[in-house]
Amino acid sequence: MSTVATDIQQAVEDAAAHLYVWALKDIPQDLRDALAEAKDRETSIPGKRVLETIVRNVEIADSNSNLVCQDTGIAVYTCRVGEDFPLHPARIYEALKAGTERATLEHPLRSNAVHTLTRENTGPNTGYRLPIVHWEFISGWDGLDVKCVPKGSGSENMSFLKMCVPADGVNGIKKFVLESIVESGGKPCPPGIVGVGIGGSADYAMYLAKEAIARPIGTRNHDPHVAKLEEELYELLNETGIGPMGLGGDVTVLNCHIEHADTHMTLNPVAVNYQCWAARRASAHVAADGSVDFDREA
Ligand code: SF4
Structure with a gap:
């Protein structure tokens, strides 16, 4: 237009x-595709029902020109x-x-x-x-x-920040992200996009996490080290079994995106910002x- x-x-x-x-009103095509794919691969019955309802919800919003x-x-x-x-x-x-x-x-x-x-x-x-x-x-x-x-607010309330120490390394980052999402359970209306911000400063890490959730689903960071961590976290998060709306299942997240910044040698900030299925x-x-x-x- x-x-x-x-x-x-x-x-x-x-x-x-x-x-x-x-x-x-009109969610992006990559999100529609990710929700449809999630519906098809979910094996838990309650989880599949939730995803069918979400997809139907989007269709009704389209036909009624209403909000999702x-x-x-x-x-x-x-x-x-x-x-x-x-x-x-x-x-x-x-x-x-x-x-x-x-x-x-x-x-x-x-x-x-x-x-x-x-x-x-x-x-x-x-x-x-x-x-x-x-x-x-x-x-x-x-x-x-x-x-x-x-x-x-459901997803924004599930935002977390931890000033890891450098010795925590990549495993410390993974542990914090996993703990944050397990603690969130069904509250942020999963499955959605987990945004992770690493590096910079405390405030900038959260800003980066916010940037991460706004990317098209499944896009990967340009830095191969960060892209590898995105893939690993995506798989680990879906092994938590939290499932759609926290009712159990294979699909806990549609993806995990990370944005990063270089940081001070004694800092290792990690921020998590959740974006619900209505991304x-x-x-x-x-x-x-x-x-x-x-x-x-x-
Ligand atoms: S789907 Fe998203 S916007 Fe809607 S209630 Fe859940 S968290 Fe809030």
Whole structure:
């Protein structure tokens, strides 16, 4: 789909409004394929029933043009901003916030945003520092990529961080990831994507885990050491027997993705972020002239 807008801030706002709803209604093809494949290979009867129900749920959402899950999550955007893109990031943030509000009010969507202490609703899925936006700046480019990943609370609550010591090594990382997922059981609506962030610092490791869940399912890290760990964890996690919705079975996770960063010689941070079966994501590419292309990947 392609549109042309003369007002660049309006174009970004329109894109955000579309992305949030699109992500919630129409899950990506790689996720559909992974769920169908999981349904076919699951051997436990309760697990297979759960997966059949999930696949049917997606079909009904398609035919009714409705959401795949009632939890509209918190809107999390990742922006890649070209240095020559003709809209300042402060205005991009305004546009993303306005787009999130419009999507919530116009669809309408459930508004989940509350003050973290008073628990009072703060607005149409917006509030202080909501939506959440991650930024990356690209030199020598005049475009903007926006990815929207609505994050449901069931899976977000199953987030874990451990500052392993370097002597724990790769086995320490594996142990922590496995313990985290076993402890989570059925709470994060499995089977989903286990995102793991390793290296960097405590906060950056969690950011990396979040990046990992937003990748197309089954893609592998460019670093062969990390890719090997992804494969090993994927197999180990499915040997836990937790199964779909924690009812037991062969398919506990659809995949395991890892993002990494180099780190201090005495650090070994490991973060785990779960993404449920409704692993929603959608992207838009905004050109300097205001034209917008919608795509799955940013
Ligand atoms: S964790 Fe995911 S599937 Fe479960 S209720 Fe939340 S958004 Fe829906």
